[in-house]
Amino acid sequence: MAKRGSWIAWATTRRGRWITLGAWVAAAALLMLLLPGVRSQADSNAPNFDESKPSVQAEKLLAEQFRSEEGTPALVVWHREGGLSQDDLKAISAVSADVAASPLPGQRSSLPLHELPPPALAAQLSEDGSTLVWPVVFQPDAPTEEIKQGVEQLRERTEKIAGTPAFEADTADGAELSARLTGPAGISVDATELFSSADVSLMIATVLLVLVFLLAIYRSPVLALIPLVAVGFAYAVTDPLLGYMASKDWIDVDSQAVAIMTVLLFGAGTDYCLFLVSRYRELLAEERSPAAALRAALGSSGGAIAMSGLTVVIALLTLLFAQYGVIKRFAVPFGLSILVMALSSLTLLPALLSIFGRGSFWPFVPRTPEMAKERARRKGKPAPKRTGRRGPGFTGRLVVRRPWTVTLVSVALLGVLALFSTQVKFTFDILSSFPEEMESRQGFALIGDNFSEGTLAPVTVMAQGEAGAIPPVAEKLQALGSVAKVGEPAEAASQPGLRAWKVELAMNPYSQEAMDALPAIREAAEQAIGGADAADRVWLAGQTAVQYDTREAEAVDQQVIIPLVIVLIAALLLVYLRSVTAMVYLIGTVILSYFAALGLGWLVLHEPMGVDAIQGAIPLYAFVFLVALGEDYNIFMVSSIWKKRRKMPLKQAIAEGVSETGPVITSAGLILAGTFAVLATLPIQVLLQFGLITALGVLLDTFVVRPYLVPALTALLGRRAFWPGELSRVPEDEVPAGGELVKASAERSLNK
Incomplete structure (x- = not known):
């Protein structure tokens, strides 16, 4: 339980709740008045690479020596x-x-x-x-x-x-x-127009979706608005902070990052609110004092919320290690928004719940049995029957009675779906992300039908040869099947022997085939100029060269960031749970769930929706989000099991932990999946694909991994699940000192 004097509990005191609310109102108002909004600082021309990339070096040389070709x-x-x-x-x-x-x-x-x-x-x-x-x-x-x-x-x-x-x-x-x-x-x-128009509609759709879900879950107009207020204030603080950071050139932001940040903030933020609200409602049925119930709820869920937020923040900040600018620009907006949201969940939300008290749940107000009797007596009605303490539900009993069956079925289902992830095809064609009615895509289609597609974005080949002599670059390039046309050479402004050729490709310059053709084009130019250092005297500029560097950079980013995310989350789990065993199987389940989501997403996109390839950055985006957010649910449920194990036998702790956290995880998962699914309604393929795969991954976590696979594995491992922590040394047929239940009653409950 959160102690009365702790900083968390202080926000629920008579004085502290109003000071907390006033501090958030003042912070949001001042920041919005004094600092620029993040949308006003969005830069669609922000560089995606540093100067070490070949395409950047080529563009720089083109600008310096061939001004007439630049633009x-x-x-x-x-x-x-x-x-x-x-x-x-x-x-x-x-x-x-x-x-x-x-x-x-x-x-x-x-x-x-x-x-x-x-x-x-x-x-x-x-x-x-x-x-x-x-x-x-x-x-x-x-x-x-x-x-x-x-x-x-x-x-x-x-x-x-x-x-x-x-x-x-x-x-x-x-x-x-x-x-x-x-x-x-x-x-x-x-x-730019697509993302700008999507931003407002995305915000409205996300807020309405969350509101509908909250009304359906709690059937209380007050409680449906309280989490949205907490998320809204977090957004009001985050937006100008990011705008200020961008105005000082500390970070770069773009419209795509801002759009996804909105979804992440409302989806994950509402989840954190639900973790606290659900526990608070349970305790109000046992505790007469709303303040005491709220402090107890903070004590039992506050640590899990803080740990979940920290896990997501650290996972998202790993994107700072990306080479590709689009990915790197996600790190700070996403990380800061989750950090502020976690703080709002632990301060502003408790303050609001303290102000409204039991009225937060009107008209279905939770009361203790004694309070319910008193209310019935005042109204002249018969006293309600006391139902007693509810035992573990069906899922909780199933995972501890049939752990092998549950584990094998869950792993088989996820494994089959994961196999389809090996069939995923990727594209880096930005035009394929646009709706067919978009003007630039229609124009490209007309060019492709009536001219060479390479006219859309020619490749500029620059080669340093001998002064006064024109190397046979054009002849070598024209002999390639991937080249449709080679223009006349242009002379450099101040570098003798340096020439540039405009090369029109025989295919879509944004396609995989065009990028695959670049090494052969470079090799042909190197052969034409000759010399041992020919590789250092050939440069390729243009959109295809940029896309080639993008593909290479994203491949490196996946190799660096994915292991880094796993290592950091594993370290956090180890510190929080103090169990090597739990860390290993919790990480393993979210990785399996990720590949299953990728496979299922590909099935849905490829078969009924007719998508031939997904955008190349999707796997990395989806991995970071699904692994980080998936561990949120792991942490919340396993924390409940760990705490219950200290006062009851392991099987009962698992069964009751699953039953206790099941409804809130299901509600949170549906809300999070729904908010990501909103992205799938937008006419932008990269957001549609990311939103769909992430939403499916969240649903797999919610309905397969968390309620079945993780608790079943915990039951199979027994006290080894806690190794080398203190609980691993407690015999499974004993209740730790201070336990409130005995083995016999636990076994009877589970066997009913």
Whole structure:
């Protein structure tokens, strides 16, 4: 029990509860007024790699020596089925002339279509004359917001000059002149808009979902709102703190991290609240004083909440060791949000429960038997029958009476699902994350249908040869089946012998095949320039090169972070439980559950949903979340078993621990799975895939691992489950000193 004088219990005293509430209100108000919000500091152009990566070195060299080649290209795809008419070409040329005379915000250059003679302009068309690609290059350091302004201006000016809303025309019909913006700039704008629009809808959907779950669980409007208030204040504190850190360039944040942080905060935060609320409600049926019941609830669940929060925070902070910036940017927002939420669960939530007392559960207020009798007497009703102390439920009795059967069935189920994880295929194609109706994806489809797909994002090959001599790089590259076209060499500004070639690939430049082709392209260029140091004199720039480095970095990140998460969580479990045996099998169960979730997620995504490959970062994201959050439930349930073992035989401790924690873990698991499932409703494949796999993993933890596999393993191991702790030395047929129950009564209870 939390002692009256402890800092945790102080938040529940008459004075402390109001001071605690006032402190949170003041902190949230001041931080929101004085500090910028995290969304205002989101940077979609934050670097994903340091300067050691080949693609970064190549981009730097390209910027220094080939200024005319530098920039973020936007490809405007003009299209009309049956062929672009002369009036269409005149309108397109007029738009080109207008942009040349008055550049768009952030614009660096554009292809002067209006200056081309008719034969040269016709040469830019596709073979059937239906499509024309017009490159508009933005400054390399132009933020996405500025590019977006330029794109919006281009749409307005096109409609005004051409006399038709070409960017709104239906490309499927093709009867009208249509225009679509794609290329790196178009993709960047679409990605930013997708995450920005998803952010608000995600917040609303998550809050409503949690509210509905809480109302269904507790059937109390007051109690449904109290956890949301605690989570809301945690969010109100976390948001400006992250915004301030980003404004000082201490961290980088992006829209994707902010969106997932919202789900994590409301899902995991509500779980922590449930751990305390469920225990508080149980004790209110035994204790007349709400204050005493609340202190007891804090004493029995506060340690588990603190340990669970610490486990998740440390697991999430391991993402700081990632090479890939997108993954690294998750670490601080996620870690800080869980840290603040755990603090809110241990201070603000108890303060609110103390203020409302038993009224928190209105209209189904828990009362002691004596209080229920008094209330019935006042109302002139017969006294309610006393039901007595409930024994272990069906699940609790099953796992201790049939531990081998439960273990084998659970392991078999999870193992079969885990086998499907070996069939998962991965992609790093960002376009595949977009809905088919997105403009940049439609534009890319038009390019792929009418030109080489490599036009979307060419690879720039730079090679340092002898001054005055042009090495046969183009010939070597053109001989490769993966190359569709090689442009004329460009001379470096101040480095004699350095030249650059624009290379259009014969496939989607964002695909796995394109990334697989890069080593052969590099090797061909090295052979063309010759020399023992040829590898140091060839550079590859462009989106495909960046994607290649992304794939390599994510592979390294998995090799580093996954073992690190396991080691750190294992160390925390060892410190908290003081049992090597428990640490090993608890870690083992969540790892098995993770692979089962990955396999089940792949089955659902691949078969009914028709997904050919999942995004490459999904396994790492899912592992960190599922292992960290899965151990939350482990810690909560095993803590109950450990405490009960100190006053009753092991089998009864397991049975009652499972029965006691089962309802709250089930409720918490459903809420957490539901909040992650909200991500699956968004039109962004990476969030859909992550949300679905994580939600399925949470459900497997909730309904297989926690109620069956973990307690069954504990029953099989007996007192060895506590080794080398104190409880491992207590014979299983004895109750430790101070025990409240005896073996005979325990056995009778279990055998009923």
